[in-house]
Amino acid sequence: MREELQTAETARSLRAITDELSGRYLERDDVVRTLVVSVLAGQHALLLGPPGTAKSELARELTGRIEGGTYWEILLGKFTSPTRMFGPIDVAALARGEYRQVYEGRATTADIAFIDEIFKCSTAALNETLGLLNERLYHPENGGAPIHCPLISAITASNELPTGEDSAAIYDRLLVRLEVGYLVDPSNFAALVRSAVERPEPAERTTIGLAELRHVVNVAVPAVAVPDPIVDAVCTLRASLRRKELVASDRRWRQSMRLLQASAFLAGRQEVADGDLAVLTHVLWNSPAERPLVEREVLQLVNPDAKEALDLDDAIAELEVELDARAGRSREELSEWAIKEANKKLAGAGKRLTAMRSQATTVGRSTTTLDRVITRQRAVHARVLTEALGVDASLVQAQL
Template sequence: MTQDSTRQDSAALRADLNAVIGEVAAIYHERDTEARMITVGVLAQQHTLLLGPPGTGKSAIVRELTGRIESGRYWEILLSKFTAPTAIFGPIDVGALAQGTYRQILDGHATTAHVAFLDEIFKCSAAALNSMLAYLNERIYHPESGGAPISCPLVSAVCASNELGEDEATAALYDRLLIRMEVDYLAEADSFDRLLMSAVTGGGQAPTRTTVELTGLLQVAAHEIPAVDLPAPVREAIRDVRSDLRQREITSSDRRWKQAVRVLQAAAWLEGRAAVAVDDLAVLTHVLWDVPSNKSTVSRVIRGYLSPDDRDLANLEDQVDRIAAELDKLIADGDEDELRTWAVNRNVELAQVAKRISAIRDVASRGGRALAPYQQAADRAQQVYTRLLSEALGVAPDKIPALGRRR
């Protein structure tokens, strides 16, 4: 195969993958980011966690996406604390056992899958835990009968859970899941309306169904994505992100940072670039958070490297958080005079913060950027402002003005 034909095949695969992402996002509203990041995870040969309540379509979107991979073997399981290793990796061959031979039936189980969906991953039984860790990290399975480990063709696993694990055993599993995404119920009225109508119409006309070949995916993952360049300016930005997060007491292991590079390369390749760009750092918002409570901090720190306005927004959000923490402390201390004096000063500061957030949001709107992060910052400032006036200065909630301009 010539170099030109290889490039053409690569471009066709890229176009098909982007078509798949678009088609799946059209079926599952407000899930375009999830569809893209699962695809990036497959290209980067890394694992993805979907964290969220039941009924948010976690399993459905995985099945729809992975069902577009021709020749790829898909396997899924709902785990529980009673799940035996043989239920995951292959049951005992009873017929062979009757002949005095102990072996497992591996075909059709995790051991032969290219993509695996592991539902309720943190309920993995203690008996299966070590085998699962080796499976996710090293792509091997140690058979029940002993002997040499079995190499597994796993490209990527997508795991789902309604909640995070709370013990050291599940922490080891959690560490194997590089891409982490919270999936919530639909937020936009239009999306919810389309959901209701899909129940009436049965989903409407069958959408276009683009597929991709496993062989092409494996070729790109093995050869093209590792060759995507990581230029010096991007490396410098990554070092700065790491430093900024450390200052906020959010740290990631060296292994996670190294694996994150492959995710950046996959994201750049999917956009048709031969080198990672600073804009690709946006995918790290789904890699560097450890617990949901620090996800928003990671997101705004990274956004600060995507544009000067977003860097200002990150600092403004930090300022709002600091005022909220001070308010909580003063209320807990119970000194009403000190609280009132403090609130009078912070009232002006919050109004200025909200005005700047509104201006940044307007610039983002004119630039065609998604407004959700900016509106969330404005809503957070309004929430703290309302608390400050009502709880510290005794202003009736219905008399509190709206900060900034709302769209």
């Protein structure tokens, strides 16, 4: 009973950490939650996006909430040697005729790791990096017995997708793939700019202990039940994706089940529910171009409103493309299009999305996708108001 109470308290702390980070990093709610789920599942994640999107800062802030754990971080380059990652040669011992490596402070002893520019891993370090990610093993330079590494999870980051076979091998080992872009909501961007000159109030900073985390990863999450209807839904999803020539390996599907269990645990449940399937949106694509297709198939299993929300997203995207195409035309023509067509459609989409979100909240469904589409609607609507109708940017929020 005491252990159950402790586990429940740990779950509450993890939810608090998720909420705190989501409040700090704008438009990153889904990214933050999925990263936490990835760590709880004992899996590795990739943050993929351009420079300046707080990938490194977010990874450090999350891993810094784990007390008592050994944290290791590295920025990889094409000439990074295995010894720099896993332990340098002990020069003093070498002078005595002994060949030893110093493992302290390296990947070999890390509980949590952040690996920046993961796809720039050198050829020399490739096999050992794969061994760390796959089996949590390191094979010493002197050919001694493999060393077991205590790594729970690695968060990795890159500005670009892998281009060669070596980096593709690492890419395949990163179960969770998260796209991180620049802010799109004008009000969020304004808040970001203000934060550069305002003195922030001290924020709450919930933490958990390493022992608590290991218990969750090794005991509590694997104990979460996966009912037959969830297994059936996963099988249905696999068949649906294969019909669209989106094929994931059997290993990836199998590892994904632990993500579903971790998602349920984070939500405070002892059984996987339909809403947990949404995490698969970040698992089953290889290129960013495939992600919307995967998202549509996954969400149709999770949320009956998903198709309408994604259809609205497509319509909003088309309006943004048209706005770009009309940029070189006269202001009068642009204004006429905005008044007669774009503004009306965007306002209608905003009202419908808000109503759908309210309904989803009432019945306890995930609003992650709706929140993303709402953010896009607000961003495109703001562009129409400022670029086509000349509304003062400072008044855009009031207009919306």
